[in-house]
Amino acid sequence: MAKTNGKTLQELATMVGGRIVGDGSVLIRSASTLGRAGKEDITFLANAKYEKHLATTAAAAVVVAQEMPANTPLLIAKDPYYAFMQIVVELHGHRTHKKTGISPRASISATAKIGQDCDIHDFAIVADGAVIGSRCVIYPGVFIGPDVTVGDDCIFYPNACIYDNSVIGNRVIIHAGAAVGEDGFGFATHGGMHHKIPQIGIAIIEDDVEIGSCCGIERGTLSDTVIGQGCKIGDLVAIGHGAIIGPYCLLVPQVGIAGSTTIGHHCTLGGQVGVVGHITIGNNVTIGAQSGVINNIPDGQTVVGAPAIDIGRARRAYSLIQYLPDMKQSIRRLERELEDMRSGQEDEQV
C-alpha cells in the first residue's frame, strides 16, 4: 500500500458525488481498513457493527452512508462501498502492465490475427487461426488455442489456457493457471468401460467476466457453456459442460456447478457451493457457502445447507443438528414416561 501523491478529501468527495462533514482540506494518500487506517489514509464503514470504531480511528477520513459521531472527517455517500472503490481506483489505480509489444520469444502462429497495441509476453502461445482484439495483455505461458476468438482489452495472467474455438469477450480477465474450454466430463459407459464423447460445444466467456486462478470451465458436449456478461468467478471454481451462467453472477472460490445447469442473472454462490446438473436456478438467487443444491430454485430465493433449503428455515434447522442427542433422549424419556403412565392407568383399570 504505497503512498500516492494524494488528493484532498474535498476532491475525492466531488469525484464520488458525496458530501463532507468536517475538514475537506485533509490530504488523503492511500486507502486502508478501518482497523489499520492511519494518517493520510481513507477508510470506509460497511457494517453498522463497527460504528463504534469511528470514535477511535486514526484514519484521515471515513466514507459512511449517513452522518454519525466520529473523531475524523466523514465523506457521506449513498453507496459507501462503491464510493470507496472509486476512491481506491483514483488513488492507487488498477495494476499496470508493462508495454512489451509482441515478444519475439512468444510463439505466434502465422495464421493468427492480433489487434493493435497488444502485449504478448515471452513464451506465450497464440495458435493457428486465433483472433485477438486490441490492447490485450497476454502473460508468459498463456496458451490461446486454435481458432479461439478474444475481444479487446483482455488480460490473461501466466499459464492460463484457453482451448480451441473458445469465444472470449471484451475486458475479460483470466487469472493464472485457469483452464477455459477444456473437455467436458462426458463419457458413455458400455461394457464396463467409459468411452469419451467428443465435446463439440465450446466455451463462451462474455464481456467483463473475471475468472480466478486454477478454475476449470469445461466446454460443452453438444451445446455451449456460457459465462454471462459481468460474472465474477473466484479461484478454483469448476463449471461443467453446457452450464449457462447468467449475467452478473458472483461465484465465490471453490464453487462447483455440474453440467447442463442453468443459472439466472445476479445470483451469488458462496464458497464451496455445489450445484447438481440439469437444474435451473432463477434470477437474484443467493446460495450460502458450502450448500448443496439438488433442486430448481425460483427467482429471488436465498437458500443454505446441504441439501439447500430456504434460509429462514435452514438457519434454525441446521443449528439444531447439534441437539439431536438431546432430542433423542427426550423421545426416549417420553416413551418411558408414557409407558409408565399407561401401566398406571392399566393398574387403575384392573
Place this chain on the structure above:
Amino acid sequence: MAKTNGKTLQELATMVGGRIVGDGSVLIRSASTLGRAGKEDITFLANAKYEKHLATTAAAAVVVAQEMPANTPLLIAKDPYYAFMQIVVELHGHRTHKKTGISPRASISATAKIGQDCDIHDFAIVADGAVIGSRCVIYPGVFIGPDVTVGDDCIFYPNACIYDNSVIGNRVIIHAGAAVGEDGFGFATHGGMHHKIPQIGIAIIEDDVEIGSCCGIERGTLSDTVIGQGCKIGDLVAIGHGAIIGPYCLLVPQVGIAGSTTIGHHCTLGGQVGVVGHITIGNNVTIGAQSGVINNIPDGQTVVGAPAIDIGRARRAYSLIQYLPDMKQSIRRLERELEDMRSGQEDEQV
C-alpha cells in the same frame, strides 16, 4: 457444432448395429441435444421423462432404446447413449492435433528418449532420462520431469506437470494445468514444527486414464499412488499420497481422496465428494455428490450424505433436517401434554 458432410440415418444405424423406424434416407450432419436439435441434427433420449419431447422435436432423428410415438425417424439401439456417442465420433470426430513434430523451441534433454511421430510443442519440457512412447502430443508448457515414463498415444494439454519418476500408461489424457506426482502432504510434527517426509513413492497412471484440468495427484510417501486403467477424473480433483483407485472409476470434478485409501473398480464419486484416508471402498460403489465418507464401504453400495450412509436411508434422513424445528416443537408439546396429563392423574389419585 459445425455441420459435417454427414451420413444417412441408415448408414449410422448400420454402424451402431441399430434398427430404424421411419425414413432411413434422411441426411444427418451433426449431433445436438433434444431441446436444440434441428434439421440435419441427430439427438438421443436418455431419460424417459423427456419422452414427450419426441412429439415436437425438430431433430432429423432420435436415438432411443425402444419404439415409441415420435414425429421423426427413430434409431433404436440397445444402449442409446453409447450408440449416440459412436455417432458423434463418426460425425464430428475427436479433437485433431496439428502435426508439429518436435519443436526446436521445446526443451528436450539429450538423455530423454522420444518415440516415433510425437508432436512436442514450443516451450514444452522433457527432462533427463524421460522416456516417451510413440504418437504422443505434448502441448506448450508441459513439464515431463526426470525419469518419467510415458506410453504411446498420450495427450498432455498446456502446462500439465508430471513430476519425476511418474509412470504414465498408454492413451492417457492430462488436461491443462494438472499436476501428477507432486509431493504427498506428508509431515512429521515434532517440537511444534512440521518436518517434510521425502515422498519416495511415485504416481502411476494406468492406460486410458483421463485427468481433468487443475487436478493434483500426489505421489506416494512410501508406496505408490495408482490411478487404475480407464479411470476418468474430472477437473480440480485432489488425490492423496498412496491412494489406489481401481480400474474404470469415475471421479467427478472437485472430488478429494485422502492418502492411503483404496477404492475398488467401477466406482462413481459425485462432485465434491470427500473420502478420508486409510479406508477401503469396495467395487461398484456409488457415492453421491458432496458426500463425506469416513468408513469403509462394501461392494455395490450406494451412499450419500456427510457422513455418508446408504442412499435408501439417506434420502429420507437428510431431507428431514429441515423439519428439525418442527420435531423439536413436537417434543416440547408432548412433554407439556404429558406433564399436564400426569398432573391430572395425580389430581385424580389425590
Place this chain on the structure above:
Amino acid sequence: MAKTNGKTLQELATMVGGRIVGDGSVLIRSASTLGRAGKEDITFLANAKYEKHLATTAAAAVVVAQEMPANTPLLIAKDPYYAFMQIVVELHGHRTHKKTGISPRASISATAKIGQDCDIHDFAIVADGAVIGSRCVIYPGVFIGPDVTVGDDCIFYPNACIYDNSVIGNRVIIHAGAAVGEDGFGFATHGGMHHKIPQIGIAIIEDDVEIGSCCGIERGTLSDTVIGQGCKIGDLVAIGHGAIIGPYCLLVPQVGIAGSTTIGHHCTLGGQVGVVGHITIGNNVTIGAQSGVINNIPDGQTVVGAPAIDIGRARRAYSLIQYLPDMKQSIRRLERELEDMRSGQEDEQV
C-alpha cells in the same frame, strides 16, 4: 523406492537417539509401510491398532514407541514418526535438483537481482525489479512477477505463478501450477454491476512454508494476506484476500478460507474445510474434514461438522442424522398414544 547403500539399524538408532531391541547389525536399505515392508526395509508403527502386524511383518526393523512383542528388531524412539522421518531422509534424502545455473532460455529481466547458485530453468520468467535470494531452484514456466521478493533456498515447481510485489521467505516450496498473490475476490456491486476493487495489499509467504499444486493464495484488498512461518498447505487450497494464517498450521487439500479471517498458530484444517470470512480462529484449533466454520473458535478446540461444533457433541449429533426418520416416527407414535390415552382419560371422566 530404490534401494540405497543402506545403514545398519544401530547406525540409524544412534542418529535418531533411539534404543534397539534385537539385532542392531541388520542392514537397512530403504523405508516402507508396515504392510509392504520386506527384507532390508525399515517401517514404523504409528497406530496401536496395527500392533498385531508386528508378529508377522517381513520388515527388517520397526520403529516403535515402546517395547512390545515382535518377530523383528525394534528401534524404540520417543516420537517414532519423527524418528522414522529422519531415517527416510537419511536413507533416501529429499529430491535432488539438477544444477542448471541460469538458463539462457529463461527470461530474466535486466532489473531483476538473482542471488548466488540459483538454478533457473528454461522458460522461467523473472520480471522487472524481482529480487531472488541464493540457491533457489526455479523450474520451467514459473512466473516471478514484478518486484517480487524471494528469500534463499526456495523451490518453485513448474508453472507456479507469483504475482507482483509478493514477498516470499526462505526455504519456501511452491508446487506446480499454484498461484500466489493473484487478485482478491473483491468487487463493489453498484447498479447491478460488479466493479473491481484494486487489490492493493500483497501476499506474504513466510519462511518454511510449503504450498501444494493448484492452490490460489489471493493478495489482500487493503491489508496483506499472510501465510505464517512453517505452514504446510496441501493441493487445491484457496485462501481469500487478507486472511492471516498463523505459524505452523496444516491446511489439508481443498481447504477454503474466505477473506479477512485470522487463524492462530498450530491449527489443523482437514480436507475440504470451509471457513467464512471475517472470523477469528484461535491457536491449536483442529477442524475436522469437510467442516463448515461460521463462527469464531477459541484456542484449543476441536470442531467438526457443517455447521462445525465441538467434536464431542458433533460425533454423536451428526451420526444421529441417519435416525431422523425413526425419530420422526417415534414422535408420531407418541402423539398418537398420548391422544389415545387422553381419549381414554376423558372417557373415564365422562
